[in-house]
Amino acid sequence: MxxxxxxxxxxxxxxxxxxxxxxxxxxxxxxxxxxxxxxxxxxxxxxxxxPVELAQEQLSELLADDARARQCLQYGTTPGSEHLRGALVPFFAELENSTPEELDLQAEDLVLTTGSQQLLSLVCDALFDPGDICLVAAPTYFVFLGALEAVGARTISVNTDEQGMCPDALNQTLADLEEEGELGRVKLIYLVSYYENPSGVSLATERRKQIVELSKKWSKSQRLMILEDAAYRELQYDGEVYPSLWSFDTDRQNVIYTQTFSKSFSPGVRVGFGILPDDLKKPISDLKGNDDFGSAHLNQRLMAQVLGTGHYRxxxxxxxxxxxxxxxxxxxxxxxxxxxxxxxxxxxxxxxxxxxxxxxxxxxxxxxxxxxxxxxxxxxxxxxxxxxxxxxxxxxxxxxxxxxxxxxxxxxxxxxxxxxxxxxxxx
Ligand SMILES: Cc1ncc(COP(=O)(O)O)c(C=O)c1O
The missing domain is CATH 3.90.1150.10 (Aspartate Aminotransferase, domain 1)
Structure with missing residues (x-):
């Protein structure tokens, strides 16, 4: 040749x-x-x-029954294992100091992802055309900045202090963007709400409420979403217990919530989850379907098993x-x-x-x-x-x-x- x-x-x-x-x-x-x-x-x-021993024990238990082992070793579904989504409802309600009934939260409101990173990336795909705008804290999680760049988003920093992003500065930034005729391009506010990577700062409770209110106030020609990245929520050592931003979004329209078991359990298992407003469920599921049509099923079943035992805590x-x-x-x-x-x-x-x-x-x-x-x-x-x-x-x-x-x-x-x-x- x-x-x-x-x-x-x-x-x-x-x-x-x-x-x-x-x-x-x-x-x-x-x-x-x-x-x-x-x-x-x-x-x-x-x-x-x-969790070497815990994972060993729970994996062997999970796989001890042949029929169950076959299920676990098979493909799952795009939104993820019902066992784990079901177990996450009370798990999350407890973090919210509430009950599933009070929260009116169902397994169908959750999507399971390959770490929370996949949800961050799916949200970028779902919301941003090149030139659309994301507002972020300064500093913020640098891998997410990369994900925004990769979809051609414009990222604008909002003034941030030891209590997190400043609501007044956020309001001013949005007012300026409206004046420049750019408000319609602002799709998302990204916040690492607990012990931010990299600053260690948590957004003050009052600010959480104010920022959710601002996202509603500035939802004019289109809805301004908040992506609440709660990757470190469970790793609290002392200090105040913060309510989620999600908890202030009482009509469930503006906040996309994500959390992960990478930090609290194992990054090798790489299970994360998202709680999505209704009209994001299908778009995110469609994108995920094209991406992988479901994250690793065995890992999800392992997490469900671990959460079920009480050893997780x-x-x-x-x-x-x-x-x-x-x-x-x-x-x-x-x-x-x-x-x-x-x-x-x-x-x-x-x-x-x-x-x-x-x-x-x-x-x-x-x-x-x-x-x-x-x-x-x-x-x-x-x-x-x-x-x-x-x-x-x-x-x-x-x-x-x-x-x-x-x-x-x-x-x-x-x-x-x-x-x-x-x-x-x-x-
Ligand atoms: C703030 C933040 N969000 C998300 C992630 C992604 O973690 P994972 O995809 O393992 O859940 C990390 C990882 O370090 C992080 O620091």
């Missing part, structure tokens, strides 16, 4: 080009290329508290105890090694997996910054550069996301000490 003299390049779609942010892949690669480096970057969960308590000790180790190390560094501040999270640290504005922290290079090459410690977590219109370059999920408390202390040495070189 004659080989052609010129092989033309592949003509990739716009969506592929828009998806080329790649920060998460770069970060993973850094970990692999620098094995001796202590990672305060990895967002993985604590390997020591993964004990497991979550163990996970929280472990993370509380790690968070405390990180905060104690911050106090020990950073408190004499002028212009260096950090948040005290009441849950989640992250401490957000800010440096003087003169010290950029990005992948290409001298600090990142010095931290990784010389002091053998890595963090997530904060700039990844800001939408393009409002990038701040002097922050770091520090995770306490993976390392032991001792190693967290060592990592923080090394990081403080790296920073001292630039003060």
């Amino acid at each position: 004659n080989s052609p003299t010129h092989i033309p390049g592949v003509q990739f779609s716009n969506r592929t080009r828009w998806a080329s942010r790649g920060a998460i892949s770069f970060l993973m690669q850094q970990g692999v290329e620098n094995p001796g480096v202590l990672s305060l970057a990895a967002g993985l969960v604590d390997p020591d508290t993964l 004990d497991h979550v308590e163990r996970v929280k105890a472990s993370y509380t000790a790690k968070r405390d180790a990180m905060l104690a190390a911050a106090e020990n090694y950073f408190s004499d560094l002028e212009g260096v501040t950090w948040q005290h999270p009441h849950g989640g997996l992250y401490v957000w640290m800010s440096l003087p504005e003169s010290i950029p922290t990005g992948f290409d910054s001298p600090l990142f290079e010095t931290a990784v090459q010389k002091h053998k410690v890595m963090y997530v550069p904060g700039e990844l977590c800001f939408a393009g219109d409002a990038v701040e370059r002097n922050h770091m996301r520090l995770s306490y999920g993976v390392l032991t408390p001792e190693r967290i202390g060592e990592g923080m000490k090394s990081l403080s040495h790296a920073i001292r070189e630039f003060l």
Whole structure:
């Protein structure tokens, strides 16, 4: 066969080009290329508290009966296992401090997804044409920023403080957009409502109510939706118990809610769920049908089995105890090694997996910054550069996301000490 003299390049779609942010892949690669480096970057969960025995027990129980094993090992349905959706109704009602009857919540209101990430991505597909607008906190979850870019959405940051997104600033942003004739393009407000990745901040209760009201007020030519990402809801260590944004959306028209078992149980199982307003159920199901026509059935049945035993709750308590000790180790190390560094501040999270640290504005922290290079090459410690977590219109370059999920408390202390040495070189 004659080989052609010129092989033309592949003509990739716009969506592929828009998806080329790649920060998460770069970060993973850094970990692999620098094995001796202590990672305060990895967002993985604590390997020591993964539910090995519980999963072993419940899987063998699930598969012990042949007929049931055959069901579990078969394809499921697009919205997901009825066993798990049924079990999630009382599970969620309990989180809401309520009952399924009071909430009037049915299994059909839920969709099961491959982690909550899949729901985030399906919502992007369902709502955004290129140029449509999403309003986000600053900072926010950087993988979602990538998902927005990949559908050609325009992302606008709304002023955010230690109590989360500021409702006044949100109202002003929407008023400005209306004046510019752009309100019709604003489709979504995205909020990580509990212990945000990366800042650790939770949206204050009063603000939750106000933001839901604002989404209704500004639903003019089309409905302005809120995507409530409650990925860290169960990982609360102390402080206030927050009601969901969803609970303030009493007519169930504006809030799409998503939660995951990746953090509280196992990311390897990768089961998440969404609660959808009525008119999103079919579009999301249609998109998911094209995508995978149902997430891994066995994993869903395992989660249903685990929730049914009551051991789940004990497991979550163990996970929280472990993370509380790690968070405390990180905060104690911050106090020990950073408190004499002028212009260096950090948040005290009441849950989640992250401490957000800010440096003087003169010290950029990005992948290409001298600090990142010095931290990784010389002091053998890595963090997530904060700039990844800001939408393009409002990038701040002097922050770091520090995770306490993976390392032991001792190693967290060592990592923080090394990081403080790296920073001292630039003060
Ligand atoms: C804020 C937030 N949302 C969603 C996810 C997605 O998690 P999963 O797809 O494993 O549920 C993560 C993962 O780190 C996250 O931090």
